[in-house]
Amino acid sequence: MRFDFSAILVLATALTGIIWLVDALFFAKRRAAASGAKPAPEPVIVDYARSLFPVILLVLLVRSFLAEPFRIPSSSMMPTLLIGDFILVNKFAYGIRLPVIQKKVIPIGLPKRGDVAVFRPPHHPDQDWIKRIVGLPGDEIAYIDKVVYINGEPQPQTPNGPYAGSGSGRDMTGALALEESLEGREHRILQRQGMPPAMRGEGRWVVPEGHYFVMGDNRDNSEDSRFWGVLPEENLVGRAFMIWMHWDGRGGGVDFSRIGDGIK
Numbered sequence: 001m002r003f004d005f006s007a008i009l010v011l012a013t014a015l016t017g018i019i020w021l022v023d024a025l026f027f028a029k030r031r032a033a034a035s036g037a038k039p040a041p042e043p044v045i046v047d048y049a050r051s052l053f054p055v056i057l058l059v060l061l062v063r064s065f066l067a068e069p070f071r072i073p074s075s076s077m078m079p080t081l082l083i084g085d086f087i088l089v090n091k092f093a094y095g096i097r098l099p100v101i102q103k104k105v106i107p108i109g110l111p112k113r114g115d116v117a118v119f120r121p122p123h124h125p126d127q128d129w130i131k132r133i134v135g136l137p138g139d140e141i142a143y144i145d146k147v148v149y150i151n152g153e154p155q156p157q158t159p160n161g162p163y164a165g166s167g168s169g170r171d172m173t174g175a176l177a178l179e180e181s182l183e184g185r186e187h188r189i190l191q192r193q194g195m196p197p198a199m200r201g202e203g204r205w206v207v208p209e210g211h212y213f214v215m216g217d218n219r220d221n222s223e224d225s226r227f228w229g230v231l232p233e234e235n236l237v238g239r240a241f242m243i244w245m246h247w248d249g250r251g252g253g254v255d256f257s258r259i260g261d262g263i264k
Contacts, residue, residue, distance in 0.1 A: 006099040009060040016056060019049035064099040065091055068238065070118055070128060075169050076216035076223070077130055079177060079188050080116065081240075083168035084248030085258065087130075089118045089238040102234070111136070111212055111236065113150075114185035116263050118237040119214070123228050130240060131224050134182060135205070135213025142204040143226060146191050146219065148182070156181045163190055167251020172218065187264055192220040201226030212236075 023046045031040035042050070072085040081087065091097075094117075096106035111117060115133045120126075134148060135141040142149035147157065158179040165172040175190045200219075203226065207213050211230040216222025225231060246258040 004100065006060075006064065009056060009063065010099055013053065013056045013060050016049040016053040019046060020053050023049075060099065063091075065096055067091060069244065070130070070240075072130065075172060075221055076218050077116070077132070078165070078169050078172055078190055078218040078221075079163060080132075080217045080263065081130070081243075082246065082248070082258070084246050084251065084255075085243050086245035086247070087240045087263065088242045088244050089240050091238045093239040094233075094236050102237075104234070110233075111239070112185075114182045114187065114264075116240040117212075117214065118240060119231055120235045120237065121228065122232065122235065125235070128237060131214035131216050131222070132187065133212050134215045135207040135225070135230075137207055137209045137211060139207045139213065140204065141207060141213045143200070143202050143215075145202075146200065148180070148215070150183065155183070157189070160188070167248040170250075172221070175218075175220075185264075187217065189217045189219055190221075195220045205230065210234075 023042070027046075028040075028042075031042075034040065067088045068091055070087050070089055072081045072083060072087065075083055093109055093115075094111060095104040095108050097104050111133045113133060113136055116130065117133050118128055118130045121129050135150070140149075140151050142152075148155045160177040160179055163172055163175045163177040165175075172190060172192075175192050178189050178191065179186055180189045201224075205213060205225070207230055210233045212233065213225045214231050215224045215226065240263045242263060243258050243261045246255040247253060248255065
């Protein structure tokens with residue numbers, strides 16, 4: 001079962017707000033009248049509700065409509081994101097959505113090619129995944145010999161030599177690091193040498209309207225649209241934009257050098 005923190009926040013906000021409101025409308029005046037000149041003490045549950053309601057409401061609003069924290073648990077976005085990165089996700093970049101039901105109520109923007117996006121994959125709707133948006137609606141995407149083709153045009157890759165991993169990502173040491181450009185938007189990727197074609201996820205796809213094609217930057221260690229298909233727009237959660245903390249027990253704990261880094 002999915003631990004839905006948004007649902008818990010909504011429930012807690014409603015419960016504390018209702019307790020505070022009902023007391024103010026029906027019981028506070030009775031207590032004041034009964035106590036005479038002396039201030040009437042509030043019941044403990046009302047005191048807690050009055051104190052917690054604005055705090056919980058603020059957290060709910062910020063988390064639902066502004067920014068939400070996530071932790072990177074896998075290596076699929078190396079070298080851009082490492083295992084143990086804690087990131088912030090812009091929740092309004094792709095439109096304002098209601099918490100819990102995720103219905104878009106205010107369209108603000110659409111994903112751009114090269115965005116690093118958090119989403120709920122169609123085959124695991126109870127999980128949050130993160131990949132890079134490679135294909136937009138109407139695109140023809142091909143992945144052949146480890147090269148991305150967009151509408152027939154190969155996207156440039158510049159080798160940067162072997163990659164040196166650390167901590168939980170040390171098993172990627174020796175992979176080939178490259179700088180890839182997706183129609184002018186540059187980012188780093190990793191490729192493992194000697195992977196059989198059947199495991200590379202090669203093929204051609206046409207992205208339907210209202211869908212996106214996503215890929216991990218760790219190209220030979222990512223379960224993405226090459227294997228499970230295109231991503232519906234309504235499954236998007238937001239755009240990742242900053243690393244606010246990094247903690248990796250296998251890499252010495254906190255890496256202060258990554259804190260505050262932007263995500264491109």
